[in-house]
Amino acid sequence: MTKESESYTHGHHESVLRSHRRRTAANSAAFLLPHLLSDMTLLDVGCGPGTVTVDLAERLTQGSVVGVDASDDVLESARGLADAHGTKNITFEHANAYELPFEDDSFDVVFAHQLLQHLSDPVAALREMKRVAKPGGFVAVRDADYEAMTWYPESAELTEWNMLYHEVTHAYGFEPDAGRRLASWVRDAGFDPATIEPGASVWCYATPDDRTWWGGLWAERCTESNFAVQAKDSGLADDVALEQLAQGWREWAAAPDGWFAVLNGEVLARA
Numbered sequence: 001m002t003k004e005s006e007s008y009t010h011g012h013h014e015s016v017l018r019s020h021r022r023r024t025a026a027n028s029a030a031f032l033l034p035h036l037l038s039d040m041t042l043l044d045v046g047c048g049p050g051t052v053t054v055d056l057a058e059r060l061t062q063g064s065v066v067g068v069d070a071s072d073d074v075l076e077s078a079r080g081l082a083d084a085h086g087t088k089n090i091t092f093e094h095a096n097a098y099e100l101p102f103e104d105d106s107f108d109v110v111f112a113h114q115l116l117q118h119l120s121d122p123v124a125a126l127r128e129m130k131r132v133a134k135p136g137g138f139v140a141v142r143d144a145d146y147e148a149m150t151w152y153p154e155s156a157e158l159t160e161w162n163m164l165y166h167e168v169t170h171a172y173g174f175e176p177d178a179g180r181r182l183a184s185w186v187r188d189a190g191f192d193p194a195t196i197e198p199g200a201s202v203w204c205y206a207t208p209d210d211r212t213w214w215g216g217l218w219a220e221r222c223t224e225s226n227f228a229v230q231a232k233d234s235g236l237a238d239d240v241a242l243e244q245l246a247q248g249w250r251e252w253a254a255a256p257d258g259w260f261a262v263l264n265g266e267v268l269a270r271a
């Protein structure tokens with residue numbers, strides 16, 4: 001599989017976008033926020049529907065933001081969001097993370113949220129991010145770690161879902177346990193180790209509203225999203241098995257003591 005033809009595991013089914021649209025600068029980029037100055041230029045690589053991107057642009061009141069993604073559909077959605085917010089200092093462009101269409105040393109900050117786990121060569125993408133960041137500028141990345149996800153109550157279906165997710169992503173050449181590897185990838189991409197600040201933070205879903213949202217979207221993703229297509233195409237699951245996983249998610253969401261934590265690795269480094 002070439003880098004140009006990599007197939008984003010989740011795709012952009014509504015159930016996937018419902019997940020991404022909950023993201024804000026505060027809940028997804030808190031590790032970067034203390035370093036932002038209002039006149040900075042920022043590139044968001046793999047910006048998806050752009051909720052974090054627009055939020056960042058609104059903080060950079062004297063600066064500007066560019067969001068890039070490999071999917072035209074999701075870029076349309078991001079542009080619509082920026083229009084709805086009246087955010088003027090932002091543009092969205094189609095681009096491949098491996099070949100960013102920008103000159104060397106272009107941005108004060110280059111950010112990628114939940115992107116590297118979906119790339120077969122995350123180190124190459126990090127080198128490209130480093131190239132377009134100004135010398136001394138920030139490169140900031142954050143990715144979940146699927147093996148480290150944990151939940152209550154115990155559920156054979158959720159355990160099976162997590163194992164299947166690993167099998168499918170590995171079959172397509174991606175690393176779902178990206179969070180723990182980010183610092184290593186950043187080092188391999190040639191960043192000065194003295195500037196690398198590794199960390200972690202957690203999303204936790206346990207209120208009735210959060211459980212309905214998170215469990216409901218994963219139930220749908222198990223049967224409707226690109227993940228379901230790839231699981232079936234690679235012979236790792238059939239419709240019956242995927243429906244069982246979806247049912248497990250619905251049961252988890254309905255459990256009054258349901259609790260789910262997503263551990264995210266994050267790294268800030270200087271270009």
Ligand SMILES: C[S@@+](CC[C@H](N)C(=O)[O-])C[C@H]1O[C@@H](n2cnc3c(N)ncnc32)[C@H](O)[C@@H]1O
Pocket residue numbers: 006008020021023045046047048049050051052068069070071074095096097098112113114115118119
């Ligand atoms: C999990 S989503 C994250 C979206 C957004 N950063 C967020 O956190 O809401 C990953 C995004 O990366 C994009 N993507 C995947 N491979 C890419 C590539 N090679 N170049 C640019 N974008 C890519 C996908 O289209 C998708 O929108």
